[in-house]
Amino acid sequence: MDKSNQRHYSPSDFVYGPTVGEGRFGTVIYAELKPAEQDPTAVADTSSQHESRGYAIKVIPKSEIFRHNQLQAVLMEKHILCEVLSSRAENPSELFMKLFLCFHDASFVYFVLELCAGGTLLSLIQSCASNSIDSESPGMCVSWVEYYSGQLLRAIEYLHQRGVVHRDLSPQNIALTFPNGEIKLGDFGGAAILRAHEHEGELRMWVPTGSPPGQSSDFVGNPDYASPEMVRGSNDDDTLSPSMDIWSFGCLVYHMLVGESPFHAASDHLAVQRVLDFANRKMEICFPPTIDEAAKDLISLLLSIDPDSRLGMQDGVIELNNTCHSTEIGQKRYISIRNHSFFHTNDETTIWMSLESKTIEPPYKPAQPKWMADLHSGDDTLKSFESIRFDL
Secondary structure (H helix, E strand, O other), X not given: XXXXXXXXXXXXXXXXXXXXXXXXXXXXXXXXXXXXXXXXXXXOOHHHHOOOOEEEEEEXXXXXXXXXXXXXXXXXXXXXXXXXXXXXXXXXXXXXXXXXXXXXXOOEEEEEEXXXXXXXHHHHHHHHHHHOOOOOOOOOOHHHHHHHHHHHHHHHHHHHHOOEEOOOOOHHHEEEOOOOOOEEEOOOOOOEXXXXXXXXXXXXXXXXXXXXXXXXXXXXXXXXXXXXXHHOOOOOOOOOXXXXXXXXXXXXXXXXXXXXXXXOOOOHHHHHHHHHHHHOOOOOOOOOOOOOHHHHXXXXXXXXXXXHHOOOOOOOOOOOOOOOOOOOOOOOOOHHHHOOHHHOOOOOOOHHHHHHHOOXXXXXXXXXXXXXXXXXXXXXXXXXXXXXXXXX
């Protein structure tokens, strides 16, 4: 997006459809620009939005931002989407949800995002489990897991090479496009950016301009996928590390194969306790008999209790300079993960060659959601922002 040509937008420039998602503090609504407001210099080409002209607008009440001390999180998400992952970034990745516009008024903050109408990775995992004919193997087939975990690792690599630690990797935050079924990682409200400190070899968390001093949370993310150092509340400069995302990645691989996360419990409190019990060697991860040895080994290595010992953390060093807006991209690539036997089931080619050359199609093509099929079916389908009622 060329900011020099960008005019100011407001909620009245759009018409709105159904709610398509719910976040911790915001609501995601389907929206279309009014025909008279179409401006190709200000809003990205909508041809990639399939037949719909639509966007997903995340609407965040300012009252909730301040009530839950989330101003830093909102500013961080905007910074990452606008500066690190935007089309202006060097070698932009297609694995992240695009932000087209961001504006605010007296009551709300609005993120105009790429529409991903194919559901989430969580909904796909749940669908696989419900349709499984084998109660002992309710997860995805291995080839699907290989594809999705391969794409996810590529996204993690891209972030870590730019000093970004997501800290909230979960299947709820991985969307699928419609109709192609490509994955798009989103929700960067819990993310952190590492920058080089004055002292050689030290990394510190960068705080966006405008954040209240000292405003941070000891815990972000989903307990089912959060690392022991995260749930212990030691989420500070000294422990903040890309290894947090590697732990979450291991939980996601397990979840796709088994049908639930390795630390899933009836409540967040119990899930946290399970993570701590594992970290204190009071419990072990249970692998169903259908999980092969290669998958068990990969997951076990990713879920090392010691953050520095997790698979991939010895592969290289993230090299950052002292300017958070200009990151020197190091050669850190998770070679030891890529070379693991789990990802080498085909002798002729590897999943990595296929993913990077884009010669492999997503294994699942989402069906058109009913709400999209119903769009424009009547005069009252799309409405003004003033007519929307939020359940807050």
